[in-house]
Amino acid sequence: MARKPADQSVNKEDILLAAADVLQRNGYEATTMKDIAAEVNLTAASLYHHFRNKDALLLAVLEAGIEHILSQIEPIAVSSYASDYKLRQMIYAHVTGLTNNTAVGAAMVFEIKSLVSIKTAPDDGRDPEVAERRRAFIARRDQFERLFRTVIQEGIECGIFRAVDVPIFVKTLLGAHNWVGVWYRPGGRLNGDEIADRMADTFLRALQTS
Amino acid sequence: MARKPADQSVNKEDILLAAADVLQRNGYEATTMKDIAAEVNLTAASLYHHFRNKDALLLAVLEAGIEHILSQIEPIAVSSYASDYKLRQMIYAHVTGLTNNTAVGAAMVFEIKSLVSIKTAPDDGRDPEVAERRRAFIARRDQFERLFRTVIQEGIECGIFRAVDVPIFVKTLLGAHNWVGVWYRPGGRLNGDEIADRMADTFLRALQTS
DNA sequence: CTGGTAATCTAATCATGATTAGATTATTTT
């Protein structure tokens, strides 16, 4: 499990990676600070030098994840290629993103719930900063979804795609993608690229006019 | 939140429903025995009269959920209608199942991870009975997935569907479905039936020969 | 080198939440 020789000091990057990994394996509540610390050969207490608390750490993981994905998807979405080409590329980017970094991917998918869950969240007076970042994160999520909607809407308008119920179609698409983060295991019959391909086929077929 | 007048004594059914509900809201780890108990106006301690422990309770929720869904899907899958008709019905049953009982649906989707998660599970010596039921549950899950695969395979063989990569297609389909349990909220623009319809359209289109 | 900051550590604290023990009360059965 240990990834490093346990020598030099650790930076936030390392911790985020390790956290994403543990998070994927165990889920938010079941992941202890100690688990994360162990992954980078630190003690739990040391993590507090880098992050205010567990929530802040989780949030940082998710932020990194979504920014990464957005940085891949956004340029495609706003490019001027044909809608079908764009959609295929976006699907490809998203799915391979999830399969390449399973950790962040699955953490992202699942932990959103912890994040949105009202348990800790009801106008969480305790840490206004975290509350704010939480809000920002959700906004990015929405942004992400919107990119897909826009591309599909475009495609419909210029007649490349048949007229589907865009919001539902996008939820369907993203649900399928997200689930990949759950079942995908490296070394299976297909690699991320191949999976992405097949999924893109499915959804582009579904949008085909005829 | 309280569903009952808090009078007569409570039975397992009630507890399972309540648990599913809380589970959906908070997730496994974040759901306390007290939360569940409160939902049926009991104390946490009282729950132990009905279930050996928290794991057993969760498992019972999931078992009930999957049996219910299977009881809906299986008859359709083994019937002798045309594959496309069967698939549409199965999608419909699954999706509306998830939207009707959001609680069980989402709990099912998410909590599988807790269940499969190795945290509590590594040949869990502590409670062999629970370990066994856990195994059985996973088997039912697989059975469920297999029903979809079979129907699609059939359809391909008799030329109703185009030749897709069946395992991936089914993961795609089920991922999309499962996600419904996450985003669906009663009272939205569309009800369960309408959502199911649109999703069925999407996937049947994707399978269309042409 | 030498002070100062950064990164860690060890050893508490503190809170939460599962589980158990030992009554108590309600319902059935005979």
Added chain:
DNA sequence: AAAATAATCTAATCATGATTAGATTACCAG
């Protein structure tokens, strides 16, 4: 209605895990 059983309760226990306090150690600027 007495005995037995079921369903609850209250009041511990016990363990875990987040967070804090107070050193210690490592590393960098002057």
